[in-house]
Amino acid sequence: MLSDALELPFRRNTPFRFESAVTHGHFLNPLGLTNVVVIWRDPRDLLVSFYYHCYFINEHQNADLVAMMKAKKPFKHYEDIRANLPAFIRFLTKKPVSPDFTWVQFAQMWNGRPGVVQTSYEALRTDTAGELRRVAKALTGRPLPPMRAAQVVETHTFARAKAAAEDKRPKSVEKSFIREGALGVWRKHFTPEAEAALDAGGYTVPMARLGYVPEGAARP
Template sequence: MSSVRIKGRWPAVRHKAFVRGFSGLAPYYLVNEFPKSGGTWLAQMLSDALDIPFRRNAPIRFEHSVTHGHFLSPLGLRNVIVLWRDPRDMLVSFYYHCYFLNEKCNAPLVRLMKARCPFEDYTNIRGNLPDFIRFITQTPASPRFTWPQFVRVWAHRPATVQTSYEALRTDTTGELSRVAEVLSGKPLPEGQAAEVAERHSFARAKQEAERARSPDAEISFVREGALGGWRRHFTTEAEAAFRQNGYEEALSLIGTKLFGERKANSC
């Protein structure tokens, strides 16, 4: 491995080492998710609600703070909030993140995916999604584990706080209050969760992301966020790839309760 590549990976390696070593001491509140499940949004709201730092895109420090990551192994981790999202919505969002430049420096991932899993027309999401699902499940590149593997480790894991993107979108105030109280051991002041939810509403996040877009960004990191948007992109073949690669079985391990009234029915 070249020194340039090692230098490029060092911040992520350092971050994971700090979180594993000190999550129970600092302590860190770790929002742990498979990519594109809403982790940044939840981390920002928890930081605001609990009045502790979330140093996004900055070196981690030894301090009481919120942090965010994609951890498969639970080794050394404490104070973990496991965030779920309907895997079909996640897969569509992850496809966009893998193939279109955004303002969050995803160019290395886009280059990697276009080299390892190329398509003739990247905008043909309905046509490409089946092969994309098969690729990231059978030969995962970034992260180097799959969503079904993540489920088998983290679903209903003791001593974790479990929530979902769907629950947060459906009742942001109520679910944020619940998660914050479990973490801190005390309820938020009356009205605070509602104020935080308003400050971090999807509409505001979308506006801020659009303002921050660089000239070379093809899409915004905050793209759509709709519940059930996968239905516009999943074909019969994509549904088959979803089942055959273990997503439906893994989804049954989580259960439907975390997804609120929008039960994650099978395809």
């Protein structure tokens, strides 16, 4: 969506090229990075999504990751996410995979970092066009016309992305990478034990700094 708005090529998890492009990736070290946009998401939703990515083959060539995770952290019933999530969180805290750093480390490095444009999945879901315009202007210094923003948003709706994924879905796909797109899906899967695993893994403080209040905690 951002690459469309800026009329630039989009590169996902590919080596850097000498070109102007929007490059998607997961980076802990800021050295050499310019015009960075960090998109935050409630780590509980992120962990549920990542569980699916680790244990079910999707459209994004994750078969090797699935095989590795099933070898390193197997479960009896992979569909029982609610039961498996606490152990999954504890495993990632000690042995992060793809990328090889934890969400906590990433948050400590990037939250509030000067010169970095910060946005969130939640802000984009609440006012997609408005947030897209804000991010585009922060990057370029030029306003993105409202009509252009609306056109880009319409082109990249979740419904369109999901339909496109279904149309192109290979037979090998067990669960699509594009699943629900809703906020707060973690509530279906998180238990008090999973919340405790988050706390033990150091998530609580950086979560609160980003406005993601742990269940049962008072919002400041």
